[in-house]
Structure formats: structure tokens, C-alpha cells
Amino acid sequence: MASKEQNRPRTLSGEVLGRAVLLWGAFLGLKALSSLFVFPPQESASVWLPSGLTLAVFLHAEKRRWPVYLVAVFLAELMLVPLYGEPWGVAFLWAVGNCLRTVVGAGLMRRWLDAPVNLSRPRDVAALFLAGGLLSPLPSATLGMGAVALLGHADSFWQGWVGWYLADGLGAVLVTPVLLSWKREGSWPGRRWGNVELAGLLGVLALAAHVTFGVPSPGSVLLSMPYACLPFVLWAALRQGPRGAATASLVLGALAVIHTAAGRGPFGLLPATLQDRVLAVQVFLAVASLSALTLAAMACERRRVERSQWVLAEVGAVLAESMNPRETLPRLARLLVPELASGFVLWLADEEGRFVPAVRVGVPPELEARLREPVRRLSVLSRRCLEPEGAVVLARMRHRGRLLGGMALVQLGRTHLPPPRVASFVEELAHHCALALENARLLSEAQQAILTRDEFITVAAHELRTPLTALKLQLQGLARRLQQLSGAEPVLPRFHVAVRQISRLGRLVESLLDVRRIHTGQLQLVREPVDLGELVQDVVDRVSHELERAGCEVSFKAESHVTGLWDRTQLEQALTHLLGNAMKFGAGHPIELEVEQHEGQARLLVRDHGIGVDPEALERIFGRFERAVSVREYGGLGLGLFLTRQIVEAHGGTIQAISQPGQGATFLLELPASPHPSDYATEPAPTPWPAAPAGSHPT
Structure with missing residues (x-):
């Protein structure tokens, strides 16, 4: 173990030195490649590619490694300048200017933006334009042309300064986005065959740019042809995000500069000076690249909003699947991490008001312990804050004055406060969780x-x-x-x-x-051969005194031999409830009873001519303790029809009600019929009554 600890700094230094050497070699290669973008008889390139390389490397690297990389850049510049016959003093100032350009651009962008920079936000593109394209070339152009004016030769300081300034800025605008977007994986996630599509799109763009800028002597409408390439660049931005926008802009820029330098195309034949032609193509490429990057960043921003809305919808679906917070809350972390954040913590308040962690994903224990008390003491809906580990959004879960818990969304490695939209998202998430917790509590109660x-x-x-x-x-x-x-x-x-x-x-x-017996499954059916017509007649005879007092005359029609294997006692109870219901709500009116058999089903029809039932209450009246009328006008517990349905369904049958207000009610009861009772040889054993599911309540 000790040997590993001793070797770790050495390995780290070797890694840094290896990358510095790689940067040195890439700098030399891009400097040689920049010679393709020289407009003869000028000697300086119109697009300085190494400026984009160094800016991208410094934006991606840790600041503690910057000195080593600066030495590599300084040596690369210092070694090459004398090869072109420039004095050592000029070489020294040029190298210092290149180092200052990189430090100014990367330092300002890192100060304004969160790391890492992936150009997926409009503010990233704005920072690249301001820091990398406008401000960082100032020291390099000033020191470079100043050295030439003092120690070398310069025909026009300001013309040279403008060309140097635009070349450095254009190199940063064209090359830096390509390196950053291809370095960061997932800059446009979820795109299958994305690279194949991008390659095809770049091929079409290269062909269009070659035709547009390679025309030997364009005239008339052909002078406006450069803008015909923009739809391909914008399409790449919309379809492929920052990666597509940056790569398409670089392809367009390379072909545009090469053909223009050779005197072809709309910019190569402008009736102006060489400096004007160079300036025209530089401005065109800068505008095209920044427009494409901005459009891609806005598309990424829209995708982030859509993804946040989708996550909130999924959160609602997950919380609705179960009323057990211990089961649903951990699943929220899988929706948030790493899709929207690096880490997520959720606390629940116990009976004493203390916060107990219920979910913790991607957050170090020491950070969770440090955030627990600030969340508990939070007096607003949410708060954004910075911790040594990164940016954090804290939110409380409160419902009707009760503090239910809190949560924290963490972005590790961030150096700036999260945007307000993230705080709004966390507030909405906390509201969803608070409602779920409150519903779970109410359900438990x-x-x-x-x-x-x-x-x-x-x-x-x-x-x-x-x-x-x-x-x-x-x-x-x-x-x-x-x-x-x-x-x-x-x-x-x-x-x-x-x-x-x-x-x-x-x-x-x-x-x-x-x-109670039905709900717990303790009631059993004792099946035996029963003639439904005889059973109905027995029940009518038994309640004849009640029917007489209610003023209800009963008419009864029955087919013979409507039989089945049923529990006589339970069916008598069900029919008693139906007759009692008819007497209660149809007092003074006749009651009609019919028994028949149809397609293997025994049917019992009970029709009264009383007050009737509203259509919206026809299903509700079969619920436990449910009533369709006021309890003050009609007595009872609201259990008769509930027990009737349970008895019928336990026999494998059905019951339904048909009614209109003021037109009476008809109850149709159907049971599975069987052959004549004389055909049964033995009496079946009791059938257990099906128990209601745990925690369920009939409605």
C-alpha cells in the first residue's frame, strides 16, 4: 500500500508530462496546417488553428496543470519562430502573447461558466464569443504586431493587428467547439446512428461548399451563393447538437478559406483589396459558426426542459404506483441521477422533527451530513448554494404547514450557482413528493x-x-x-x-x-339442490305480514324446475333484502317477482313501483353503507344490497339494477343453473367464501 502511495505522484507527473508533449506536437502540427489558410502574398494565416487547440485544452484541464501546458505552448512557439528567420526577441514576445491569449480566454470562460464547458447552453456560446473570440486575441495580436514593429518589419501595424486578431479569434471560434464537443461524450444523447448521419450530412455540406466557393468567376446571383451552405450547417446543429454545429462550421470554414485564398468563389473575386477579402470571409465564417452553435445550444436547452418535464411526469407515475414511500422514493433517484444531476438526497422528518436520510445516491456522506441541518432550517421553498464539492439546490417538503422532509439535488464539480430553472424543478419535485407522503399518511390513517x-x-x-x-x-x-x-x-x-x-x-x-365474515372470508356457502321458485315462494310467505303492512301486493310468476346448487339460507337472506328494499321504497305499490331460466342461467326479477333511483347511483347503491336517499327519510344501515351482491357473486352470479327517478326499480339477479334436484346423488361440501383483498373496501 505504501509503495502505491509513493508511486502515485510520479505516475500523475508522468501523465501530465505525456499530455504536455502531446499538446506540443499537436500545436506544431496545427501551426503547419494553418499554412493552408494563407492568402498570398500575405505570410500570416487567416485562421490560426493552434489558438482553438490551446483554449480547448485549458478549458478541459485542471488549473493545477496549466503551468506545465503553458511551458509546452511557449516552447512550441519559441522553437518555430526562428525557423522562419524571425529574431529571438520576436519569438519570445510571440510565445508570451500566445500564452497570455490562452490564459485570458480559458480563465475568463472558467470564471463565467461552470466546468466542464460543453457549449450546450447559450451562455457557453456567448462566453466563447466574448472571451475566446473578442478578448483573448487582444494580448496575442498586440504583443505579436508590437514585436514585429519594434524588432522586425511591418508595412502597416493596424492592418497586421486586425488580421492577427481575427485569425486568433476565428481559430478559437472554429476549433475549440469541435474539440470540446467531441471530447465530451453524450453531448447529444439518445441519437442512434448519429455519427453515420453526421458523416453523410458533412459530405453533402462539403460538396455544396466546394461548388459554392470553387466557382472560378461567379457573377450575378452566384455572389450570394455562400449563404446556400448555411441550411446544411443549421440542420447539423438541430440534428446533432453542438457536435454537429462545430464540425459542420469547421468543414465549411476550411473549404471557404482554401478556395478564397486561391482567388475563387464569391469572396475570392471581390472588387476590393486583399485585406478586405480576408476580412469578408472571416466575418462570414464567424457569423455562421456562432449562429450554428447558438441554435444548437438553444436546441439542447429545449431538450433539457423537455427532459425535466418528462422526469416530473415519470415521478408522478412512480409515486402513484404505490402508497408506500419507502418503496417509491428510492426509485426517484434512478430518474434523476445521472440524467439531471450528479447526486440526490432525500430526508424524511421523524416524529421528533429530526431529518432521517431515506435516499442518498451519488452524494458523499460528509456532504449529506453537512446539508441536513440547512435543509431542516430552510424558511423558503428552495435555496441555491455552493459547497466545496459542487453546486447544490435545497428544497423542503411541506404540506399545509407540516414539514415532511427535504431534498437536495447536487452537481459535483460545479463552481457556480445552479440556474433558477433548476431550483424551480426541485421545488416542483418536492411538491410531488410532499403530496405523495401526505396521501400515504391519509391512506394509512x-x-x-x-x-x-x-x-x-x-x-x-x-x-x-x-x-x-x-x-x-x-x-x-x-x-x-x-x-x-x-x-x-x-x-x-x-x-x-x-x-x-x-x-x-x-x-x-x-x-x-x-x-365482517364476508370481508374476512369466514362465511362459507353450504351448497345444496335448491328450486328457485319454491325458495322465492317460501320467502314471500314468511314476510307476508310485512308486505301487508307496507301495502304491497305481490304478483309472482315462475317457471318450473329452475334449480341449482346454491346455499339456501344465503339466497333467502338475499331475497329478503331485495323484498325489504322494495317494501321500503315502494310502500303502497305492487311488487312483481319473476323466475325463469335462460341459456343456463337462473333469473330472478324483482320490480317495484316506488321512488326509483338516479342513474348515477345505480352502481353505488351496492356499496357497503351506501345509500341513494337521505337517511333521515328512510332508515337502514345501507347493507342490504351490499350483502345481496356479495351473496350472488359468491355463487358465481350477477345482479344489476335498472331504474329512473319516480319510475320504480328493477333488480335482475342471475345464478348459474343446474339440472333438476332429483338428479343430484350427494350433497356437496361447503364452499369457502372468498375473502376480500387485504386493505380493500367494497364501494
Whole structure:
């Protein structure tokens, strides 16, 4: 282990020296290549390629490596100038000017922008234009032409200064974007066959530029042909982003300068001086390159906004999949990192108000611990801040005055505050998470309240059933004794009313217990051969007194031998509920009952002529404790139709309601029919009642 630590600085120095040598060689090569862009009889190039190389290298490299790279640039410039016959003093000043140009351009861009610079934002392009194209050439052009004027020979200082200045600036504008965009992978992500498409587009652009700028003697409309190449450059910017814009601009610039230097094309035959022709092609290339880069940066900005909106939509979908925050919140990190940020932390507030990390991805533990307290004490929706590790956006999760937690979106390595749009995105993300946490809390409380209610109903029903049974037996015994006494006839009807009310109360208690049994799956079906017509007739006979008191005349039509394997007791209860519902809401009106068999299904139709039901409530009335009318006008617990549907569906059947307000209601019950009861040899075993899913509640 110690040997590795000792070798690490040596390896790092070797790496830096190797890259410095590579920079030195690339500088010499691009300086030689710049000779292709010389306009005879001038000796200086119209596009100085090494300026773009050094600016790109210094923008990408760490500042602690700059001195080594500056030495490489200085030596490369110092070695070449004497080969062209210039004095050593001129060589020294030229080398100093090139080093100052690089330091000024890279230093200003690194100061204005976050590292790394990838030209995917309009501000990156603006910084390249201001720092790399306008400001950084000032020291190199001034020292270069000053050295020539003082120690060499110069026909015109200002003409030479302008040419030097534009050549350095154009080299930075054309070469730096190419190196930065191709160095950074994923500058335009998600593009399959992107390089193949770009190669084809560059081939078409090269052909168009060759035809446009290679015309020997253009005239008339052909003088405006340079602008015919711009659509190809802009198309590359839109389709391929900064990489396409930079590469297309470089191809266009190379062909334009080469043909113009040879005296061909619209710029090569301008009726002006050589300096004017050089200036014209330089301005054209600068405008074309910066326009393409700006368009590409705006397209990247739009893609970032679309990606943020997509992430928010995915966040909503993920949070809606489950009401368990422990399950959904960790999945948010996979949407954010590394798509939108380097790291993500989410804290949840415990019962004592302390923040406990629930999600932490890509964030060092020491940074998470340092951010925890500022998030908890945050008094605004969000805050942007800088940490030694990078830029951070903090946001709190609050709902109706309750602090639920907080989050932090981290961009490691950034040296500037995140833009306001990032803070807005994090605020929206925190709002989504707060709603999800609040919904999960409300659901948990509702489930607990329902569980408590069900337990109370069960306990209350059990406690009520015993005294009600005893009271009913006592009243029945007392009624029999009263019947044996003379002169008790006026009292007997009252005793019968009391017995009936006790029986009704007992049925309500049993209904509550049945709801509990159905919900827990403890109720079983004891199937046996049953004739549906006979069962309906038995139920009608049993409730005949109630039908008479309600003023409901019953008409009953039944086909013979409508049979099936059913639980007689449960079907009697279901039919009793349907008749009770018809008597309650159709008092004083007739009730029609029909039994028939159709395509293997036994059908029971119960039709009343009462108040009817609104169409929007036809499905809701089958829910537990649901009612279609006011409880003050009509009594009951709202359990009859719920139990009826559960009983029918447990038999494999269906029930539906058809009604209009004021026109009565029709309930159609269908059950799977079977052959005649005499065909059954044995009695089937009880069938378990299907339990409701855990945590579910019928509606």
C-alpha cells in the first residue's frame, strides 16, 4: 500500500508530462496546417488553428496543470519562430502573447461558466464569443504586431493587428467547439446512428461548399451563393447538437478559406483589396459558426426542459404506483441521477422533527451530513448554494404547514450557482413528493380508522346479539302467557310489534356480522339442490305480514324446475333484502317477482313501483353503507344490497339494477343453473367464501 502511495505522484507527473508533449506536437502540427489558410502574398494565416487547440485544452484541464501546458505552448512557439528567420526577441514576445491569449480566454470562460464547458447552453456560446473570440486575441495580436514593429518589419501595424486578431479569434471560434464537443461524450444523447448521419450530412455540406466557393468567376446571383451552405450547417446543429454545429462550421470554414485564398468563389473575386477579402470571409465564417452553435445550444436547452418535464411526469407515475414511500422514493433517484444531476438526497422528518436520510445516491456522506441541518432550517421553498464539492439546490417538503422532509439535488464539480430553472424543478419535485407522503399518511390513517370501525362493529354486534336473543325469548314467552289470560287481547298486538322490532334489530346485528365474515372470508356457502321458485315462494310467505303492512301486493310468476346448487339460507337472506328494499321504497305499490331460466342461467326479477333511483347511483347503491336517499327519510344501515351482491357473486352470479327517478326499480339477479334436484346423488361440501383483498373496501 505504501509503495502505491509513493508511486502515485510520479505516475500523475508522468501523465501530465505525456499530455504536455502531446499538446506540443499537436500545436506544431496545427501551426503547419494553418499554412493552408494563407492568402498570398500575405505570410500570416487567416485562421490560426493552434489558438482553438490551446483554449480547448485549458478549458478541459485542471488549473493545477496549466503551468506545465503553458511551458509546452511557449516552447512550441519559441522553437518555430526562428525557423522562419524571425529574431529571438520576436519569438519570445510571440510565445508570451500566445500564452497570455490562452490564459485570458480559458480563465475568463472558467470564471463565467461552470466546468466542464460543453457549449450546450447559450451562455457557453456567448462566453466563447466574448472571451475566446473578442478578448483573448487582444494580448496575442498586440504583443505579436508590437514585436514585429519594434524588432522586425511591418508595412502597416493596424492592418497586421486586425488580421492577427481575427485569425486568433476565428481559430478559437472554429476549433475549440469541435474539440470540446467531441471530447465530451453524450453531448447529444439518445441519437442512434448519429455519427453515420453526421458523416453523410458533412459530405453533402462539403460538396455544396466546394461548388459554392470553387466557382472560378461567379457573377450575378452566384455572389450570394455562400449563404446556400448555411441550411446544411443549421440542420447539423438541430440534428446533432453542438457536435454537429462545430464540425459542420469547421468543414465549411476550411473549404471557404482554401478556395478564397486561391482567388475563387464569391469572396475570392471581390472588387476590393486583399485585406478586405480576408476580412469578408472571416466575418462570414464567424457569423455562421456562432449562429450554428447558438441554435444548437438553444436546441439542447429545449431538450433539457423537455427532459425535466418528462422526469416530473415519470415521478408522478412512480409515486402513484404505490402508497408506500419507502418503496417509491428510492426509485426517484434512478430518474434523476445521472440524467439531471450528479447526486440526490432525500430526508424524511421523524416524529421528533429530526431529518432521517431515506435516499442518498451519488452524494458523499460528509456532504449529506453537512446539508441536513440547512435543509431542516430552510424558511423558503428552495435555496441555491455552493459547497466545496459542487453546486447544490435545497428544497423542503411541506404540506399545509407540516414539514415532511427535504431534498437536495447536487452537481459535483460545479463552481457556480445552479440556474433558477433548476431550483424551480426541485421545488416542483418536492411538491410531488410532499403530496405523495401526505396521501400515504391519509391512506394509512383511513385504513386504521376502517380497521377500528370494523373491530367496533364486530364487538358491538356480538355484545348486542346475546341480550337481544334473550329479550326476544322472554317476549315470546310472555306473549304465550298473555294469550292464555282472559282480557289480554288489547295487549297482544303491542307485544307482537315489540317482538317484530326485536327480530328486526336482530337481523341488523346479523347483517353487521355477515359483513365482517364476508370481508374476512369466514362465511362459507353450504351448497345444496335448491328450486328457485319454491325458495322465492317460501320467502314471500314468511314476510307476508310485512308486505301487508307496507301495502304491497305481490304478483309472482315462475317457471318450473329452475334449480341449482346454491346455499339456501344465503339466497333467502338475499331475497329478503331485495323484498325489504322494495317494501321500503315502494310502500303502497305492487311488487312483481319473476323466475325463469335462460341459456343456463337462473333469473330472478324483482320490480317495484316506488321512488326509483338516479342513474348515477345505480352502481353505488351496492356499496357497503351506501345509500341513494337521505337517511333521515328512510332508515337502514345501507347493507342490504351490499350483502345481496356479495351473496350472488359468491355463487358465481350477477345482479344489476335498472331504474329512473319516480319510475320504480328493477333488480335482475342471475345464478348459474343446474339440472333438476332429483338428479343430484350427494350433497356437496361447503364452499369457502372468498375473502376480500387485504386493505380493500367494497364501494
